[in-house]
Amino acid sequence: MPxxxxxxxxxxxxxxxxxxxIISIKIHTPKLRFIIPKNIISIKSNLKIIEIKRRxxxxxxxxxxxxxILIHLGMSGRLRLFNKKxxxxxxxxxxxxxxxKEHLMVFNDPRRFGFVDFDLYKNIIQKRxxxxxxxxxxxxxxxxxxxxxxxxxxxxxxxxxxxxQRIISGIGNIYASEILFNxxxxxxxxxxxxxxxxxxxxxxxxxxxxxxxxxSGGSSLKDYVSVDGTLGNFxxxxxxxxKDKSTINGKKIxxxxxxxxxxxxxxxxxxxxxxxx
DNA sequence: AGGTCTGTTACTGA
DNA sequence: ATCAGTAACAGACC
Numbered sequence: 603m604p605x606x607x608x609x610x611x612x613x614x615x616x617x618x619x620x621x622x623x624i625i626s627i628k629i630h631t632p633k634l635r636f637i638i639p640k641n642i643i644s645i646k647s648n649l650k651i652i653e654i655k656r657r658x659x660x661x662x663x664x665x666x667x668x669x670x671i672l673i674h675l676g677m678s679g680r681l682r683l684f685n686k687k688x689x690x691x692x693x694x695x696x697x698x699x700x701x702x703k704e705h706l707m708v709f710n711d712p713r714r715f716g717f718v719d720f721d722l723y724k725n726i727i728q729k730r731x732x733x734x735x736x737x738x739x740x741x742x743x744x745x746x747x748x749x750x751x752x753x754x755x756x757x758x759x760x761x762x763x764x765x766x767q768r769i770i771s772g773i774g775n776i777y778a779s780e781i782l783f784n785x786x787x788x789x790x791x792x793x794x795x796x797x798x799x800x801x802x803x804x805x806x807x808x809x810x811x812x813x814x815x816x817x818s819g820g821s822s823l824k825d826y827v828s829v830d831g832t833l834g835n836f837x838x839x840x841x842x843x844x845k846d847k848s849t850i851n852g853k854k855i856x857x858x859x860x861x862x863x864x865x866x867x868x869x870x871x872x873x874x875x876x877x878x879x
Numbered sequence: 880a881g882g883t884c885t886g887t888t889a890c891t892g893a
Numbered sequence: 894a895t896c897a898g899t900a901a902c903a904g905a906c907c
Contacts, residue, residue, distance in 0.1 A: 604885070635887080635902070659886075677885050678904080694904085713903045715886060731887080758897070767887080775885060821885095861898070864884085 604659060604675040606739055606772030607815035607836065612681050613656045615829030616663075619683070622701035623650050624665070631696035635676060635717040638697065642671065642720040651701070658735050658771035662726070670723035671699075674731075676715030682708045683829045707829075739772035739808050746802030753801070756793030760804075761860050763793050773808065776821065776843050779866045781807045783842045788872040789858075789865045795875055814839065842866040 604612070627643050650666040661681070663671040673681065684706045691698075697709040697718055709718065719726060726732065736752075737744050749770075753763050763769055764778040773781065782789050785807035787800060796804070815821060820834035828834065841850065843866050846857035853870040 608885090674886085676887080676902095711903095712905065713884090713886095715902070715904095734888095756896090762897095765886090862900090 604677075604679060605774030605777050606656075606659060607777070607812055607818075608820035608834065609656050609659045609661060609675065609772075610816050611820040611828050611834065612675070613654055613661055615683070616654045616661075616681065616707070619651050619663075619701060619705060619707060620654060621650065621652075622703045622705065623648065625700045625702055627700070628698045629696070630691075630698070631694075631714070634696060634711065634714045635674075636719070638718045639720045642718070645669070657727075657732060658738065658767060659774075660732065662723070664723055668723050670721065670726045672719040672721075672726050673709060674716050674718075676711060676713060676717070678713040679709065679711035679716030681829055682710065682831060684708060734768050735771040736767060736769045737771065739770050740812055744770065744805060744808075746798060746805045749805055750796070750798045750801040753793035753796060758793060759789060759860060760787060760791045760793055760796060761789035761865050764808075765863070770808070772812070775863050776840075777811055777815065779843045780840060781811045783867060783872060784811055786872055788869070788874045789860065789867050791874060800875075842868060 624645050625647055627645055629638055629643060632638055645665070651663060652666050653664040655662050659674060661673040663673070665671070675681070685704050686700070686706050689706050689708070692710065694710050694712045695708050696711060699707040709716070719729070752769055756763055761778055761782060764773045764781065765775060779789065781804070785804045787804060815836040818834055818836035818839065819828055819832070821837040822833040842855050845855050846866055848855060850868055850871065853868050855866055855868050858865050
């Protein structure tokens, strides 16, 4: 269930790999969403991992010769660290990276919507999937004013705008519902109908929800776990997502479909602007 | 058996 | 050219 907070939690958990030297990379499933570049297995054994960082929902592992392993977790991908002696390969373990220390890093992804890329760092950041990304959701230069400028001509609903990685990157379907509830803005509101003040509120809610989710270790729906296998907690703090059978202060939560994705919201709290006065 | 699910993008048509 | 909307990818789960 990897959106920005889960990817950030994963990246933080991988920090213990920094400084290690790669010994081998084994590919068990060559074709994920895309085919894993074959030359990844030719990584020289004297290469060190010097930095691990996140861009939107992408994980970048930077090596001492300026090459970079990029991993996207897709819908169901997970990165786990194991002690070499205790590791036993499981179903859907597609790529295993072994270091000179006791660690193994394992990429597991049942649905195979994730992918792995490998190239010089300067080439990776020129790939279209990176270049097309909009401003980071937690970038401090994302202000209400900037958001307003980006969306005030858009006819699509604000829920859809939050999911559009070209406008803001990092938010996924679950946090979009939670953010809009926090901002008391209806997911059905068109981008062009949000005033500057709404955009300011929305930016606050984006920061608020994503930051709290990161501090809770992300959310564990179904099977998301951090690199050491522990569960995130933030799903316990969901106000609307997956709660269409319950109420908030006696007000019903509704589940609707928008562009084929489920949206959860409370129509009595997230009232459409035209109906307010 | 059939519907649903966290993400992304190629494609279509306006 | 830009914008909006749909289909497709694969497996697990209910």
